[in-house]
Amino acid sequence: MPNHRSPFQTVHESPASTTDPIAEARQQAVTELLKTVTEPILNNNIVSLGMVRNLRVVDGYVYLRLYVGQHQHGLKSQIEDVLSQLTWCKKAYIQLCTIPGVRTTLAISSGKGGVGKSTTSVNLAIALSLQGAKVGLLDADIYGPNVPQMLGLGQSQVETIETAEGTRFLPLEAHGIKVMSVGLLAEPDHPLAWRGPVLHKIITQFIHEVEWGDLDYLLIDLPPGTGDAQITIVQESPICGVLLVTTPQQVAISDVRRSIHMFRRVGIPVLGIIENMSYLLCGHCGEPTPIFGSGGGQQLAEELHTPLLGQVPIDARICAGGDAGKPLTLADPTSLTGQVFLNVASALETTFCSIKHRPLKEVVLC
The missing domain is CATH 3.30.300.130 (Fe-S cluster assembly (FSCA))
Structure with a gap:
């Protein structure tokens, strides 16, 4: 049976x-x-x-x-x-x-795809790094591993090294962020058709067999939803908190509630809500227009008794930066979007006290 x-x-x-x-x-x-x-x-x-x-x-x-x-x-x-x-x-x-060398492991989650979870993960990693933290980003989204492209890594080769604990993956580095992604193991434009035990083994390897070195934060970009991959990551990782990404409309909010139930079952606290695509600023008058509705993120935050950490506007430069491998928070940290992610990073710093207040790094664009 x-x-x-x-x-x-x-x-x-x-x-x-x-x-x-x-x-x-x-x-x-x-x-x-x-x-x-x-x-x-x-x-x-x-x-x-x-x-x-x-x-x-x-x-x-x-x-x-x-x-x-x-x-x-x-x-x-x-x-x-x-x-x-x-x-x-x-x-x-x-x-x-534990993950050797990693101080704080945080998950970035969403109830459904297409809400900007990976974009949020990348820009938040950049924001934490700009504030002086040592940051790693694990792209565990087996359905859409886009982090390498968003950070300009493309199809870079993953190397392994021998350590006292055995063979370990060596993470790549982009813009000061250490990166590992399931997308780096796949052929370009080929589907990641992994199931059951194979999927579980690959995810477990990515959690336990990467030589991250010393990190203040390891961000894990989770797959959307609440399936086998998400359960494996949650059960195998020392995740101490999760950030939920949503858009304002009620359909997205409903899906996020399912993810909340998964995290509550294992006691992982929801640290806050990030509402993406919150509004579009008019190029002429500067007035915000709620293209996808409004109030969803605040409603969810009130239900969870957790803070709404930031509302990210719709900005064409976010898309352009992701395609070019230069996230907007790095290219223009003084932009409205950059400031939202820097504020979220400051909130995390205040919570975990893992990095001291240090001046923003000088941004150098290649």
């Missing part, structure tokens, strides 16, 4: 809890103690943040995976301390799941 169980398993959903009342009580005790461990940056407990996964209690032993960034390894010792209060616990086995 096929297994129709949800692919998500949180700390509240253990197979043992339905068969063994002692194990159920012990698992609940472990969960309550883990909720006393707070992640200081996001000011929430590690259970609610989805950092604890695959929790099991077997014969007095506690097993769990802890998904953290490079700066959060100290949480492991805190967990060991709180679990030592359990008189029946013989030992706690905590597996640290």
Whole structure:
């Protein structure tokens, strides 16, 4: 018989809890103690943040995976301390799941394609870099891997290197951003016809087998929707927050709500909403015209009790910059669009405190 169980398993959903009342009580005790461990940056407990996964209690032993960034390894010792209060616990086995060298991993998501998610990812990466952060961008959008073209990489060759941990992909670099994309592995104009185990393996390799070096931020450009690829990335990555990209119309808002449900199931917090294609500025009078309606991003932000981080206008230069491999935020950081992304980057800096306030880099156009 096929297994129709949800692919998500949180700390509240253990197979043992339905068969063994002692194990159920012990698992609940472990969960309550883990909720006393707070992640200081996001000011929430590690259970609610989805950092604890695959929790099991077997014969007095506690097993769990802890998904953290490079700066959060100290949480492991805190967990060991709180679990030592359990008189029946013989030992706690905590597996640290992290991306070496990466401090903060953020996902950029949308409920549907065509809303400008990849454009947002690229321009936000540039904005963070301009403010002094070390940034990586993982293009995991298997349906439309456009990041290489948007950053001017084209069909560049991906190299591998040998490390102490084995063979690793070496990311490319464009405009100071380290980049890896599934599009770099495909033939030009050929479909990425990957399914099932092959798709899972490729995505897992891109998460765990890239030599990123030291990064303040790793942005993951997710595929649109809530299918196998998205579930794999969410389950395998130490994502500490997600930014949702939408357009103002209600159709897009409805699709974004489905993505929200996916992230909430694993406890990943929604950090904010970015509304793309919000309005068109009249070239004569300067008045904004809401081509795709208005209010959708604000409505979603109010529903989620999360900030509307920015409203990106319709600007022909955004499209031209993406086609030419020179994002508008890089080409003209003082433009209205550039300022929106720089403001979003500042909001992330304030939240994660991973980079100090430093002057904007001098922009050099090749």
